[in-house]
Amino acid sequence: MMPSFVSQLDALGQWRSDTDARLAALARFAREHDLLDDASSEWFEAMRHRLSGEKLMVAFVAEFSRGKSELINAIFFSDKGRRIMPASAGRTTMCPVELGYDADEPVGLSLLPIETRLEAPSLSEYRRVPGAWQRFDLDLSNPDQMAEVLGEVMRTRRVDTDQAMKLGFWHAETPEDNPPQDAEGLVEVPAWRHARINLPHPLLKRGLVVLDTPGLNAIGTEPELTLGLLPQAHATVFILGADTGVTKSDLAIWRDHLCGPALARFVALNKIDSLADPLSTPEQVQAVIQRQCESVAHTLEIPASHVFPISARQALAARLQGDADALNGSRLEDFEQALSERLLPKRREHLAQSACDGAQRLQQQLQRRFGEMRRQYADQLLELRGLKGKSAGKVQLMLQRVQAEASEFEQCTARLQAMRSVHARMLRHALQDLSADRLRLEVDQLQQVLGGSWLPLGAKKAFLELCQRLGALIEEAQQRSDEIHAMLSASYAKLNAEFGFSLAVEAPLEVRKYTEDLQLIERNYVQYLGLSQAFRLAQPGFQEQFRRMLVSRLRVVFETVSNDIELWNKTASSQVDSQLRERRRNFKRRYESLDRIQTASTELDARLQEVQAMDERVLQLQTRLQTLVGEVIVQAQPTTAEAAAAPDESGMPDAHTESVGSMASS
Numbered sequence: 001m002m003p004s005f006v007s008q009l010d011a012l013g014q015w016r017s018d019t020d021a022r023l024a025a026l027a028r029f030a031r032e033h034d035l036l037d038d039a040s041s042e043w044f045e046a047m048r049h050r051l052s053g054e055k056l057m058v059a060f061v062a063e064f065s066r067g068k069s070e071l072i073n074a075i076f077f078s079d080k081g082r083r084i085m086p087a088s089a090g091r092t093t094m095c096p097v098e099l100g101y102d103a104d105e106p107v108g109l110s111l112l113p114i115e116t117r118l119e120a121p122s123l124s125e126y127r128r129v130p131g132a133w134q135r136f137d138l139d140l141s142n143p144d145q146m147a148e149v150l151g152e153v154m155r156t157r158r159v160d161t162d163q164a165m166k167l168g169f170w171h172a173e174t175p176e177d178n179p180p181q182d183a184e185g186l187v188e189v190p191a192w193r194h195a196r197i198n199l200p201h202p203l204l205k206r207g208l209v210v211l212d213t214p215g216l217n218a219i220g221t222e223p224e225l226t227l228g229l230l231p232q233a234h235a236t237v238f239i240l241g242a243d244t245g246v247t248k249s250d251l252a253i254w255r256d257h258l259c260g261p262a263l264a265r266f267v268a269l270n271k272i273d274s275l276a277d278p279l280s281t282p283e284q285v286q287a288v289i290q291r292q293c294e295s296v297a298h299t300l301e302i303p304a305s306h307v308f309p310i311s312a313r314q315a316l317a318a319r320l321q322g323d324a325d326a327l328n329g330s331r332l333e334d335f336e337q338a339l340s341e342r343l344l345p346k347r348r349e350h351l352a353q354s355a356c357d358g359a360q361r362l363q364q365q366l367q368r369r370f371g372e373m374r375r376q377y378a379d380q381l382l383e384l385r386g387l388k389g390k391s392a393g394k395v396q397l398m399l400q401r402v403q404a405e406a407s408e409f410e411q412c413t414a415r416l417q418a419m420r421s422v423h424a425r426m427l428r429h430a431l432q433d434l435s436a437d438r439l440r441l442e443v444d445q446l447q448q449v450l451g452g453s454w455l456p457l458g459a460k461k462a463f464l465e466l467c468q469r470l471g472a473l474i475e476e477a478q479q480r481s482d483e484i485h486a487m488l489s490a491s492y493a494k495l496n497a498e499f500g501f502s503l504a505v506e507a508p509l510e511v512r513k514y515t516e517d518l519q520l521i522e523r524n525y526v527q528y529l530g531l532s533q534a535f536r537l538a539q540p541g542f543q544e545q546f547r548r549m550l551v552s553r554l555r556v557v558f559e560t561v562s563n564d565i566e567l568w569n570k571t572a573s574s575q576v577d578s579q580l581r582e583r584r585r586n587f588k589r590r591y592e593s594l595d596r597i598q599t600a601s602t603e604l605d606a607r608l609q610e611v612q613a614m615d616e617r618v619l620q621l622q623t624r625l626q627t628l629v630g631e632v633i634v635q636a637q638p639t640t641a642e643a644a645a646a647p648d649e650s651g652m653p654d655a656h657t658e659s660v661g662s663m664a665s666s
Helices: 004-032 038-053 068-076 114-118 143-154 161-167 215-221 223-232 248-258 282-300 312-321 324-330 332-385 392-410 412-432 436-450 459-499 512-529 531-537 540-599 603-636 640-645 658-663
Strands: 056-062 097-100 108-113 134-137 156-159 187-190 192-198 208-214 235-241 265-270 307-309
Touching (some): 004 038, 004 332, 004 603, 056 223, 056 332, 068 208, 068 235, 068 265, 068 312, 108 114, 108 143, 114 192, 134 143, 143 192, 156 161, 161 187, 208 223, 235 248, 307 332, 312 324, 332 540, 392 412, 392 540, 436 540, 459 512, 512 540, 540 603
Parallel strands (some): 056 208, 056 235
């Protein structure tokens, strides 16, 4: 039986492909008829990249022995006929594992040694250094070999407490959380910092990325998980044990890392099979499960409908054996149904809205251009028909009139040059505070506080002040963007009135929304700046990693704001160039046609037919454009049946701004 999440993710992939094909047809039409300016071309490339290449990340988060790896096996790898991800009693996955597919990289397992935590580069930077990873090939035709190789993620090593402290696994101030020492005083730590599995699984090829995080120690000691990967995840699945409920370490993970806003959060109460009691009736067992779900919901302060009781082990066995009754008893399909209904329509909705908005903006832009062209053709037809039966002298007068109009029109170039100069200066001012140099300067002020004393207790205050300053920079960019909009609106109105342009400014750009991304980064970082983390933050190595990761995350936000501002301004100014170019072409065509008419009386009728044909061609282009845009909108938007089947999202958390995590993920 095909799991609902798998089938609906596959349907999302097909929808992406079909929508991309419609956008490609629209872009091809615009290029073939020389209608696509640079700004529109950039938008098409970015949108098509999102449709074809954007990843959908689902993070599975749990403490050890909650059945997380077994759940991943049951949902994604039951078709292999056996367990692929290691799942057994006790600790299994010891390092964060990322499952995805990149056609440009070889199939296999890549492992980053744990010692890289002692180095300055962040995990994102190590992704661009293939030599830093140890690679293992995977034989897709041999599930046993795959399982054996993937068992590497379980490997550990023993180190002394000094080394464990440097790596982040030993804290003198919280001895109760430290791992036990053996007879030689050594403690067990993971051998690897991060694992990446590149696998051509159908779901992974569709853009799914599965993030498997192994417990509180791995999350708390790897800043990039908290500050980078988890906030970028489109959904987080938090797995608890039905036999234990919410433990102290479970609650620490939830409060410190998962209770903030996300696109979707799910709590899976696993191992409900462990609650089976031969001395109780099935109804009594179900009542126990229900009470446990309600208790979990109360502790985590979420609706009970967001807690899903499941048995991953029973579900995997049922799928391997083809036992529909056992699969139904595992209740995994209920969880998969919720995962697909609450997550996938949201992703499709965001992409569809972007595709429709962009196609409609292009349509409005080209319709204005077509309207200007048809107005010019109508003037030419009126002018040419007025020449019928007139003398050569009349034609000569018309030639002089066209020359005079062209000369008068060229006077607008000085006005345009002045406007462009003002526009360029205002745009530079709007972008100057969003540069990488300005961002680095702001972060350096925080670094001075962090490095200013052995115990940087003022770090939290300095960080909050940094966030306030960065938010003020985005607010200032918004104000300057609004000033540009007002200037262009006034300038275009004058150009339209004095020189016959048909310029129109799009709706003002909204960059203030990116303050939400700053707030998300602020929430994710604050936990590292409290008293409990002060000793770790005082370590130079951790400080450098902290600073690099902070700059990396903030740079994504500021680059996105800058790109939005530049693209909006490029789109706003490009219509001036296209209309100016079209008007000059029109003057040239009018002059050449009148010159031919002056030398040959038969040219008048031919020119009339030529202009009429050009007008009809523009009309056909308008019709074709409307058809292509309509096809994009019909393809992108859900059908009536799909809209009716969409779940009520009122109980789910609001989506945070997606443009930074989806379009600019590292």
